[in-house]
Amino acid sequence: MKIAMFTNTYLPHVGGVARSVQTLEEACRARGHEVRVIAPEFSGAEPSPHVLRVPAIQNFNGSDFCVRLPMPSIVRDFLDDFQPDLIHSHHPFLLGDSALREGWKMKVPVVFTHHTLYERYTHYVPLDSDALKRMAVQLATDYCNLCDAVIAPSESIADLLADRGVTTPIHAIPTGIEPANFEKGDGAGFRKRAGISGDSTVIGHVGRLAPEKNLGFLAEALIPALEASPGSIFLLVGDGDSRGKMLDRFKEAGLEDRVHAPGKLTGADLWDAYAAIDCFAFASQTETQGIVLAEAMAAGIPVVALDGPGVREIVRDGTNGSLLAACASAEQFSQALVEILGDPSLREKMADEARLSAREYDRVLCSDKMIECYTRLISDQPPREAPESSPWDRLVAGIEIEWELLAAKVSAVTAAVVETPATQARLD
Template sequence: MKIAMFTNTYLPHVGGVARSVQTLEEACRARGHEVRVIAPEFPGAEPSPHVLRVPAIQNFNGSDFCVRLPMPSLVRDFMEEFKPDLIHSHHPFLLGDAALREGWKMKVPVVFTHHTLYERYTHYVPLDSEAIKRMAIQLATDYCNLCSTVIAPSESIAALLFDRGVTAPIRTIPTGIDNGAFEHGVGSSFRKRARIRREAVVIGHVGRLAAEKNLKLLTEAVIPCLHERPDALFLLVGDGDAREGMLSRFAEEGLDDRVHAPGKLMGSDLSDAYAAMDCFAFASQTETQGIVLAEAMAAGNPVVALDGPGVREIVRDGENGYLLRADAGADLFCEALLRMISQPSKRRNLAASARLSAKTYDTTRCTEQMIACYSDLVTAQRRQEEADSTPWDRLIAGIEIEWELLAAKVSAVTAAVIETPATEARLD
C-alpha cells in the first residue's frame, strides 16, 4: 500500500504524537509499504525524501508547536505525484484539514487517530476560555465524522468519542513501542555517564515538559520524597517550557544536586535512561495513551500514576505499579513513591508484571492491527470505484469537502455558546 500521513507535529519535535507517527511509519515501511509524511517545518529537521515539510510559523504563542502556513499547491503536487491508497491524519485541524481535502478529491479513505484531548491544550490559544474548550471538542468530533475510520489509542477514549456523538467507525489500536529496545537498555552505562551512584534509588520521569502534563504536582510530590530518602535521585528526561520552573523549585529546596536533567534523549540513550531508573512517576491526566508508561514498563519500571484516560488501561494498582485517585494530592503521590522505593522485594515483583504489561503495546502487534484496518478500507474503496476521477469529479469533491469543513467550524463556534451532546460528554 501507499500511505500518506499528515501530522502537525513530527520529529525532531519531542512529544507523543511525533513519536507515534515515527513508530508507525517505520513499522509500515519495514513491512514493504510506501509511506510519505506531510509535516510542518521544524528547527533542526533533516531533509528526507519521505517527508514533505510545509512552511510554518515556529513557537506558536510561546509554545514549542508549529503552525503551518497555507500552501495548498505544494501539498497537492506532492500528493498527485505519490498517489496514495490511503491517508492517515493525526490532527483534526491545520494539516488535518489538508488531509481531508486530499482524501475527498482523490477518493481514498481517510483514517484519523484521536491522539489528544484537545480541550486540555487550549491554553496555547489566545483568549483561552471554557467557550474555546467547547469549540475544540466540537471541532474534533465533527472532524471524526468526516473520516472513514477513527482510531482511539485506548478504550476510555473510544468510549468518550462514542458518547460525544462520533458516528464514524471507531477502532481501538494503541501506539506501538519497540519492546526489544527498551528491554535491553543498559542502566549501568547511563549511570556511569551521568555520574549517578550505583546504589542510588532513581525515580524517573520522561516526557514533554509542559504545563498540561501536571508537572507542578509531580514536582511537589518528588521534593519531600528526596528529603525523606537521602539515597534517592530524580531523573528528569525531556524538554519544554516547564523545565526551568521545575529545576528552580528543586534548587529552592536545596535539591539541585539530587536532580539529573539531561534534556531530550532518543534511541539507545533513552533506553539506557529508562533502564537506569528504579521506578517511574507520572502525573499527567491529558493522555489518550501513556506511551512513556509502556516504555518505562518495558524497561522494568513499576509506575506511580494518577488515574486518567490512557493511564488506567495499562497501570493496574498493586500489580504493575500504584494507580492513585485522579484527585490525589502531592502528599498521597509522595507516599506512594516512598512505599515503592522502600520495599525492594515488592518493587521487583511489580517490575516483573510491568514487563509483561508492556508486551501488549509491542510495535509488531499494534502495527498488524493498523495495517489490517488500512487493508480493509482500501479493499472496500476499490470495490466501489467505478472509474478514474475526472477533473470535474475532483472539482465537485473539492467543493463538497470545503462545505463540510466550513460547516464543522460553524458547528464549533456554535458550541462555544450552546452546550452540545459532544461538549456535555465527560470522561469517567
C-alpha cells in the same frame, strides 16, 4: 499499499504524536508498504524524499509547535505523484483539513487518529477560555464524523468519542513500542556517566515538560519522597516550558543536588536512562495513551501514577505499580513512591509484571491491527473512476468537502455559546 500521513508535529520535534507517526511509518515500511509524510517545516529537520515539508510559522505563540501556511498546490502536486491508496490524518485542523480535502478529491479513505484531548491544550492559543475548549471538543468530534475510520489510542478515549457523538467506526489501537530496545538499556553505564551512585534509588520521569502535564503537582509530590529516602535521586528526562519552573522548585527545597536533568534523550541514550530508573513517576491527566508508561514497563520499572485516560489501561494498582485516584493528594503520591522505593522485593515483583504488561504494546501487534484496518478500508472503497472524469469529480468533491469543513467550523463556534452532546460528555 500506498499511505500518506498528514501531521502537524513530526521529527525532529519530540512529543507523543511525532513519535507515534514515526513508529507507524517505520512499521508500515517494514511490511513493504510505501509511506509519505506531509508535515510542517521544523528547525533542524533533515530533508527526505519521503517527507514533504510545507512552509510554517515556527514556535507558534512561544511553544515548540509549528503552524503550517496555506499552500495547497504543494500538497496536491506531491500527492498526484504518489497516488496514495489511503490517507491517515493525525490532527483535526491545519494539515488535518488538507488531509480531508485531498482524501475526498482523490476518493481514497481517510483515517484519523485522535491523539490528543485538544480542549486541554487551548492555553497555547490566545484568548483561552471555556468557550474555546468547547469549540475544540466540537471541532474534533465533527472532524471524526467526516472521516472513514477513527483510531482511539486507548479504550478510555474510544468510549469518550462515542459519548461525544462520533458515529464513524472507532478502533482502539495504541501506539506500539519496541520492548527489546528498552530491555537492553545500560542503566549502570548511564549512572556512571551521570555521576549517580549505583547504590542510589532513582525516581524517574520522561516526557515533554509542558504545563498540561501536571508537573507542578509532580514536583510537590517528589520533594517529600526525596527527603524521606536518603540517597535517592530524581532523573528528569525531557525539555519544555515547565523545565525551569520544576528545577527552581527543587532548588527552593534545597534539593538541586538530588536532581539530574539531562534534557531530551533519544535512541540508546534514552534506553539507558530508563534502565537507570527504579520507580517511574507520572502525574499527567491529559494523556490519550500511556506510551512512556509502556516504555518504562518494558525496562522493568514499576510506575506510580494518577488515574486518567490512557493510564488506567496499563497501570494495574498493586501489580505493576500504584494507580492513585485522580484526586489523590501530593502527599499520597509521595507515600506511594516511598513505599515502592523502600521495598526492593516489591519493586522486583512489580518489575516482572511491568515487563509482561509492556508486551501488550509491542509495535508488531499494534501495527498489525492498524494495517488490518487500512486493508479493510481500501477493500471496501469503490474503485476510482476513469482519469478523464477526475477533474470534474475533484471539483464536485472539493465543493462538498469545503462545505462540510465550513459546517464543522460553524458547529464549533456554536458550541462556544451553547452546550452540545459532545461538549457535555465527560471523561471519567
